[in-house]
Amino acid sequence: MSKVYAKKGRWLQWGGGIAIVVALLLDLVGWMPMPFLERLEWQTYDTRVRATLSEEADPSLAIIDIDERSLYEVGQWPWPRTVVAELVEMLFETYDAGLLGVDIVFAEPEGRVLESYWETLVSDYPELEERSPPESGDAVLADTLANYPVVLGHYFQASAAVDDPPPVGALPSPVAVSEGDSLAVPEPERFTSNLPKLQQSAMGGGFFDNPRVDDDGVFRRVPLLQRWEGELYPSLPLAMLMAMIGGPTIDPQVGEGAGVAQLEALDVGGFKIPVDNQGAALVPWYGERGHFAYISAVDVINERVEPEALAGKTLILGASAPGLMDLRSTPVGSVFPGPEVNMTLLAGMLHQSFKAQPPWVAGAELVSLVLLGALMTFLYPRLSAPVLLAVSAGLLGMTLGGNLWAWQQGLVLPLASFAVLLVLQMLWHLALNFLRESQHKRWVAERFGQYVPPKLVDDMVDSGESLGLAGEERELTVLFSDVRGFTAFSESIPPAELTLVMNRLLTPLTGAIHAHDGTIDKYMGDAIMAFWGAPIHDAAHAEHALEGAFAMLEALEDINQIFTQEGKPALAMGVGLNTGPMSVGNMGSSFRMAYTVMGDNVNLGSRLEGLTKAYGVSVLVSESTAQQAPNWCFRKLDKVRVKGRSAPLWVLEPLGKWKALTQSQREWQAAFEQAVALYQAASLSEAQAAFNALEDQQDSPTQLYLQRIAYFQQTPPPADWDGVWTHVDK
Incomplete structure (x- = not known):
């Protein structure tokens, strides 16, 4: 995304985080009370009380x-x-x-009630006239209280x-x-x-x-x-x-x-x-x-x-x-x-088991809110959603743990404001992260959707890489493929059907590339150019490119089955792969741009694809590609000079992954490379015997070497011959 958008998003995150902290501080100093915070604090206090109740009562x-x-x-x-x-x-x-x-509280005198009842009793029982009214209950209680420690x-x-x-x-x-x-x-x-006489008789009152x-x-x-x-x-x-x-x-x-x-x-x-x-x-x-x-x-x-x-x-x-x-x-x-x-x-x-809330607690809460709020405000925008959640959970756990520890020490520290701070900061930054990622994904899709598969677009977003269209140099693996004999094939079908056939051919081949995280560079008729390692970094780009190449060959086999059922001729394909530094980016003119790769290593990939026909194999790779795919088995086919390059290089054919090869296949690969080594050392007779000893006499490279040896036996190479074969065709 653009730096301007990223900067605006960062300021928005900072501004929201600061606003949350300021709102909590205003509540703390009483300038903008938030009743829900006070009620939440009460609830957290009650929860702590219930969680730490004592089981034993004082028997006294x-x-x-x-x-x-x-x-x-x-x-x-x-x-x-x-x-x-x-x-x-x-x-x-x-x-x-x-x-x-x-x-x-004994606030009302009882004597008045007794006196009124006494008059009624005397009127009903005249014999009571000679007796005095019974002693007031208040007086009895007062006398009793005076004798004992009563508060x-x-x-x-x-x-x-x-x-x-x-x-x-x-x-x-x-x-x-x-x-x-x-x-x-x-x-x-x-x-x-209480009545004065009662209170005066008691030991005290409260x-x-x-x-x-x-x-x-x-x-x-x-x-x-x-x-x-x-x-x-x-x-x-x-x-x-x-x-x-x-x-x-x-x-x-x-x-x-x-x-x-x-x-x-x-x-x-x-x-x-x-x-x-x-x-x-x-x-x-x-x-x-x-x-x-x-x-x-x-x-x-x-x-x-x-x-x-x-x-x-x-x-x-x-x-x-x-x-x-x-x-x-x-x-x-x-x-x-x-x-x-x-x-x-x-x-x-x-x-002496009271909980205390000293005066310094309010000041400590204010300072802690500022420090914790500042930490989250400036740290959270730099975190991905999973990390942000983990950090928030850690901070919340530390806050709860520290608060409970203080509680056990007899200190009541505030909890609601910190919990609200953590939750609001987390939700705010998660929401902006989600918005930012949505914007980022849309931006990536708009710019790269025409080059890469949707899955890779998702991977690009999830990777968190800073992606751009400007040219840069990266180590990539490039692939060139070409369908052999397609010109003759196209002449055998009506022109109106050619477009449909091209789509039927290129769609599964493209799907095979996309399935292994490749980026389509361009289509050139029946040929395809693709690369691995950009726009998203891929440490295993060479292996993924090889997997994509073999998937293309399998897709072509499925296409051929359909074509032969329709009476069309089967097709063959050559694929060349090379790995090395290349320039990648959006290139073109103000009228039209393309996300593509350029450089000498790209041209070498094209040359390798062209050599597949000369050696009669489906896939050729450079030594640099083979070195970055240790899980694959290759056979060294030849040391060559290609058109446009003076330095010789080895070309290799991938035979498959090591773990998929049988013991006899591994022995055959070793025997072939031994025969090539004899040829390179100019031991032509020994090389001829080694090639003839190979079980697969129909192998195209084996036949090619036998033809060369027969030629050199008639026309010996010079004394300083280096074993390099020079190809003059592309």
């Missing part, structure tokens, strides 16, 4: 579950506070639990509507955070917490809402701190951890990301929790729903649990019953109980 952690069976046996929720108090008391007194977190839960509301009620209940004491004023944590607009749920509704990241009226409050798992280690001051760890100081982790009494700049941690998922031990609350109340089953354990009281609406969508399950989310976070804190 368990969930006291308000499940469907508990609601069936105890009654619908909310239960009387005295029942809850009984449950809490039994957990610590009967089962010796270590710590209890409560994933439930209550509450929830914040990120935004409040105009008609929403004011905050309900009392918040626990805030946590101490060094330099906490600078943290960009969520600041809700409302909260719902929120269990999540303002950082992703847009697809999936829990992946949960904030550990939220700010209310300037004070910082911990999440329920963080509050439980602080209760276990004595409520230390939280120390924020700040790192550098994109040249800006950003929150990187929270140090809680030596427990380091990786967080993002808003204080949210990636939930360290351990398993699917039920990974941690679930114990039905009603079994605890009815003492159906083994006494040692809960001894010293850290527990969370919560609900998995669907009707209580404490179910979440997570990467490990679309229906996941909220208490187990909090237990997972607490387990991650205790085992």
Whole structure:
């Protein structure tokens, strides 16, 4: 193809590759967000989570579950506070639990309900007037909480509507955070917490809402701190951890990301929790729903649990019953109980198994996208489609492998942007490769289709060679063929039929040449000129030319069978082959051009074809052709000077491929060449005896040599005779 077209195609590939990289960078910096990329990143994150879940659960952690069976046996929720108090008391007194977190809010006082019911009971049973109302369930629960290590839960509301009620209940004491004023944590607009008397009796409290749920509704990241009226409050798992280690001051760890100081982790009494700049941690998922031990609350109340089953354990009281609406969508399950989310976070804190996404990850992603994008943009246009696919697969494998390795080390690196970059770059360059190859094939077909067979055109395209019509010198093998006696043959048929006969003759001969990757140069009446090794390079051009020559002879035999059946005379053909440097290209005038070969070696091929009649053989080749066809067996016929050349050369007849010859044929070839050697050495008597000893006395070259020897016996050659026979005819 033209250099202009190739240059335009290269710029198009570069431009598209650069556009892909720029689009991804604009998404990364937030100037042109692409939501599908964010969702794809979520999906790749979830896939990595599910692929690396742990099989073992921490036996020191368990969930006291308000499940469907508990609601069936105890009654619908909310239960009387005295029942809850009984449950809490039994957990610590009967089962010796270590710590209890409560994933439930007791926001409404129970006392008002009891008082209204008491008045009704007194009116129905006057004897109750002398008795005081029963003790409030809230008071009972508050007294119980004061005796045990219990951390209550509450929830914040990120935004409040105009008609929403004011905050309900009392918040626990805030946590101490060094330099906490600078943290960009969520600041809700409302909260719902426990009754003041309950919260004051408890050991502490923490929120269990999540303002950082992703847009697809999936829990992946949960904030550990939220700010209310300037004070910082911990999440329920963080509050439980602080209760276990004595409520230390939280120390924020700040790192550098994109040249800006950003929150990187929270140090809680030596427990380091990786967080993002808003204080949210990636939930360290351990398993699917039920990974941690679930114990039905009603079994605890009815003492159906083994006494040692809960001894010293850290527990969370919560609900998995669907009707209580404490179910979440997570990467490990679309229906996941909220208490187990909090237990997972607490387990991650205790085992220090969080995944981290430090601030430098964004900068590393930007640099990596630029470098990888530049590599593909400028490398891919130089690759063929198969190599491009292989390189893309390798790069994708390296990206996935490196990402998974980082994941195993606790680092969450982005994956979606790199996967999209690789796929889009691959598809873009493959599409342009396909377009370029289509254009190239059309260009080749337009320029070479008139010279070479369609199969060779396809080979030329597939080879990826830079093809042109300008003249150049190459080593080629040229073939000349001529039908003997065709003039007399043509005189025996009507002139109107001659064109049809010529087509019937040349078509199968041309097919034989094309079948062996030859290029037709020209037709000269009944003669054909062809060559091998151009326009596409062919390292085995000599062998392919020989195969084509023998295929032409076989095709002629088939034609003769048809001609003889039609009453026409059979035809013979001579073929000459020569190998050597030749000038090949589009040659001619401004009126007409032809893709052809020229040079002295071309003329020699024509001379060899002319000599086939003199030696009575069908095919003659030069020594240079024979040297490049080691799989073929040749017999040296004669050392000659041809018209137009002063230097002598050997002419040889191909007998077939070595592997196809019998032992007797090989011995005959050796005996013939021995006889020729005696002749060349001027040992005429010995040569005559050697030729007479050959079994095939009807062999034309043998008869030719016997005639020469008989002549030289009558007229001896000069003393300096070199054994060369000079041909004066073309």
